[in-house]
Amino acid sequence: AQKITQTQPGMFVQEKEAVTLDCTYDTSDPSYGLFWYKQPSSGEMIFLIYQGSYDQQNATEGRYSLNFQKARKSANLVISASQLGDSAMYFCAMGLNTGTASKLTFGTGTRLQVTL
Amino acid sequence: GAGVSQSPSNKVTEKGKDVELRCDPISGHTALYWYRQRLGQGLEFLIYFQGNSAPDKSGLPSDRFSAERTGESVSTLTIQRTQQEDSAVYLCASSTRQGYGSNEQFFGPGTRLTVL
Numbered sequence: 001a002q003k004i005t006q007t008q009p010g011m012f013v014q015e016k017e018a019v020t021l022d023c024t025y026d027t028s029d030p031s032y033g034l035f036w037y038k039q040p041s042s043g044e045m046i047f048l049i050y051q052g053s054y055d056q057q058n059a060t061e062g063r064y065s066l067n068f069q070k071a072r073k074s075a076n077l078v079i080s081a082s083q084l085g086d087s088a089m090y091f092c093a094m095g096l097n098t099g100t101a102s103k104l105t106f107g108t109g110t111r112l113q114v115t116l
Numbered sequence: 117g118a119g120v121s122q123s124p125s126n127k128v129t130e131k132g133k134d135v136e137l138r139c140d141p142i143s144g145h146t147a148l149y150w151y152r153q154r155l156g157q158g159l160e161f162l163i164y165f166q167g168n169s170a171p172d173k174s175g176l177p178s179d180r181f182s183a184e185r186t187g188e189s190v191s192t193l194t195i196q197r198t199q200q201e202d203s204a205v206y207l208c209a210s211s212t213r214q215g216y217g218s219n220e221q222f223f224g225p226g227t228r229l230t231v232l
Contacts, residue, residue, distance in 0.1 A: 043225065044223065044226075045159075045223035050220060097219070102219055103161040104149075106151075106158040107158055
């Protein structure tokens with residue numbers, strides 16, 4: 001079974017600063033993918049970034065980067081130059097790369113508040 | 117192009133009644149997923165469909181829950197004899213790629229179900 005753990009229920013960051021949201025995972029499958037989604041107060045789920053278990057380099061997408069430490073089974077999200085619009089819930093999720101469509105297992109989320 | 121759509125956006129029902137929730141995936145997406153999100157919590161996987169394969173129903177919480185999908189298009193999630201604990205946002209997602217590589221799931225806006 002897969003498990004995602006997000007230990008930070010809430011985080012505060014000042015505008016223009018960087019922030020790291022923690023995520024650890026547990027799986028016995030060697031092939032998997034890690035995802036981060038953003039959920040603003042409107043409720044939509046917005047895909048941010050993906051990291052495959054065999055990817056050699058850490059994923060980056062604009063101001064988002066994923067600090068992937070495979071041996072430690074961690075996949076922390078780093079948001080650089082925070083903006084007020086980054087205030088939202090952030091979910092880490094994992095899917096298995098089994099050759100078929102894969103359900104996602106989600107963590108409990110971290111609520112990020114960006115302050116002036 | 118059009119994203120994933122869900123209807124209704126809100127549903128209020130009385131305990132014991134049956135409800136049907138509808139999801140229209142992105143055209144061409146072969147995989148379709150249903151998740152449930154209780155207030156303040158992460159997403160729980162319910163069921164997914166992949167092409168003509170048998171659906172993965174492993175996340176359905178009880179036999180009161182069922183879902184159907186017509187080909188690679190519309191899906192309906194049915195909850196029979198609703199209970200108050202069924203109150204949640206039901207999210208549908210679809211994806212196009214199978215297995216290896218990014219299997220980004222695109223989410224609909226959700227249906228907020230309230231059981232009185």
